[in-house]
Amino acid sequence: MLYFRLFVCYNEPNKKEGGVHMNKDSYHKEDVSKEKKPLPIGISDYIRAQAEYYYVDKTLLIKEFLDQKSLVSLFTRPRRFGKTLNMDMLRVFFEKSTEDTSIYFTDKIIWKCGEKYTKHQGKYPVIFLTFKDVKFDSWEATIDKIRVLLQAEFGRHRELMNSENIAEYEKQYFFKIMNGTATEVELTSALEILSRMLAEHHGKAPIIIIDEYDTPIQEGYSRNFYKKIIGFMRNFFSGAFKDNKNLSYGFLTGILRIAQESIFSGLNNLVVNSVLDNAYSNFFGFTYPEVYEMLEYYNVTDKEKELKEWYDGYIFGSEEIYNPWSVISYIAKGCIPQAYWVNTGKNEILGDVLSIATEDITQKLYALLQGECVIARIDQNVVYKLLSEEPENIYSLLLVTGYLKVLKKELQADGSYLCEVSIPNKEIAAVYKNEILSHLLQIGAIKRTTANKIAESIYTNDLGKMQDAITEYIDKTISFYDAGTEGFYHGLLLGLVSLTDTQYKIKSNRESGDGRYDISLIPRNKKYSGIIIELKSKGGLNEAELEKLSETALKQINSNRYSTEMEKDGIINILKMGIAFSGKKMKIKTQTF
Incomplete structure (x- = not known):
């Protein structure tokens, strides 16, 4: 069948085992009328995700790690690509527990890999912290949140309070954390001391998992307490991962690799796995076989092309990856293509x-x-x-x-x-248009309205409307001292006309004829006119001088034959625009070819 051929095509070249929800045979034996499991939007609890929701099996991450056996591993991936869920999966797999947690893995791919891997299940004490919600405006609020997270994690290990293997001074420290009375300095030693206490009590060094380690650092940078958070994290992580004999393995996730911050200074056993590396490339985000099987499960394979255009295209190492948050949201919300991921942060x-x-x-x-x-x-x-x-x-x-x-x-x-x-x-x-360009041009609500007027005037060749809109934009949003250079006006106008890119392919500073035009708008549909724009600027001009400068810009389009590129593409109707600026004043001269 078609799906089987596609699955083989995508997996044989790399000889990788892909984690999927169910094999194709079990799927086709399933009663199509059976109620479908819901999709796990925002679910990062592994036990709940694999039991109650459609779960894409990523347990081979455990196998790859145990094969490589890196002492400390850092995984850097974009937000909402499954980092927290994967880290919780590692916690559940490795952590010693009073219950039999193997039941959460016996039907997963990792259990088929044999005793070499399954013997590690449930054998280690685990320290787990996620900083994904440590997003505060001040250092004081940030350290208070970290204090609460440590309090909760120490609370998960209450057995230490009555352990005969733990020294009294260590128990006193434990109580300080539990009571929320530990100082900032004392908090920096929390991971080091807790790992030692766990090793002493269990007779086995723990695994330490830190999820989204750089979230507080990013907030510190944005909220002006950067030096304080860096100073704290440097000591906090050093005690946990640098020369810590009470550590079996360490896992960290984040968006950025911040080696030069000296947070991990001297940590020569840290292995970084980034989006450029092949290792672990198919465990964060969805692969094509995983996505196709999900589409089959929910009977929406006819949406494959649309889903691919909107949410595929990431490349981690050499693996093509779909955005997992967007794929799940797209299917869950009736296969309506929207920018789901970009609205999550x-x-x-x-x-x-x-x-x-x-x-x-x-x-x-x-x-x-x-x-x-x-x-x-x-x-x-x-x-x-x-x-x-x-x-x-x-x-x-x-x-x-x-x-x-x-x-x-x-x-x-x-x-x-x-x-x-x-x-x-x-x-x-869509993000680049609505977010990146908004930052570049500092577009607010009224400015966005002005930009829309620009787009409308281009569609209708309403030059009066265009001139009014650009003048309005300059008058209301740009200081006189901001204006001046031709490059400034070039960037401004290029940003405004970029909103037309669904109808036009926009090019800037490209060779055509005997020179390089400033901006050209090449119509994607021949029913629209092509547009060539040449810009000029000079300070202190009166109206007559400004009009003359716009005429000079228009003449340059003709003398340098900037329309050559469009004419070769078979575009018959071409609107040539010479635009002159002087401070906040502007003038447009046009010619239709």
Whole structure:
């Protein structure tokens, strides 16, 4: 059958075992009238997810880890790609418990891998913390939340309070954590001391799992308590993972790899698994076979193409990956394509960097919006505090946060990669229009209305409306001192007309004829006119001088034959626009070809 052939095609080349909900034979024996399990939107509890919801089996993550046996593993992936659920799965699998937790794995793929792996089930004490909800405006609120999380985790290990193997001074520390009276300094030793107490009590060193370790750091950067959170985390993680003899294994997840922050200074046993690495590439997010089987289960295989266009396109290592949050949301909400994932979080850092984006970065972002690929240097050691100081790091940030994918990569001598990057899918393209460009242009509600007027005037060739809209935008949103250079006006106008990209393919600073035009709008449907825009600017001009400058811009379009590219593409109707700026004043001259 068709599905079987596709499954083989996608899995044989890499010789990987794909985690799927059920095999194809069991699926087709199932009564199609049977009530379907709900999809696990927002469910990060492994036991509940695998029992009550449609669960995509990712338990081979356990096998891959036990094969590699890295002492401390850091997994960096975008938000909502299954990190917390996978970490809770690891906790349930490895953690010693008074109940038989093997029942949650006997029907999963890991149990078929044999005693080499199953013998580790339920054998380790586990420390588990997730920082995914540590998002506060101040350092005081942040440390209070961390204190509460540690209190709850220590509370999970109450057996230590009465253990004969634990020294009295350690029990006193335990009570301080439980009572919420430990100082900030004492809190930095919490993981180190708890791991020692667990090892002493159980006779086996624990596993430490830290989920979304960098969430408080990101908030610290955005909320101006960066130095305090970095100082705390450096000592907090050092005690847990650096030279800790009371550690069997450590797992961390996050969005960024922050090696240069010295949080993991000297931790030479840390293995980082990023979106550029092949290891663990198919365990965060959904693979094609997993998605297709889900579509079959819910009887919506006719939506395969649409789902792929909207939510596929991520590349982790060499594996093509679908956004799991969006896939689940899309199917659960009746297969209506929307930007589900982008509405689940915010990224002030992105706004901080975009607000100081250079002209080159701006041009590349607009090229990405048009579905083009750009070349960018990707440094995996992204440092929060250097993002605004080095705007070129924007591409590294966009990649690790899920806004870009790498098509090709070449390792450089300094450890960075020179990459060919593009936007993954339609969902992220929508983000670039509504979020990225909003930051770049600082578009508010009234400015968005103005931008829509620009788009409407282009469709109808209403030049008076266009001039009024651009003038309104300049008058209400731009300081006189912001204006001046031609590059400034170029970026401004390029951002405004970008809203037309469903009808036009927008190009900027490209060669055509005998020179390089400023902006061209190439119609995707020949019923629209092609548009070529040339910009000029000069300060201190009166109305007559401004009109003359716009005429000069129009003449340049003709003398340099900028319409050559469109004419070769068979576009007959071409609108040529010379636009002149002087401070907040502007003038448009046009000619139809």
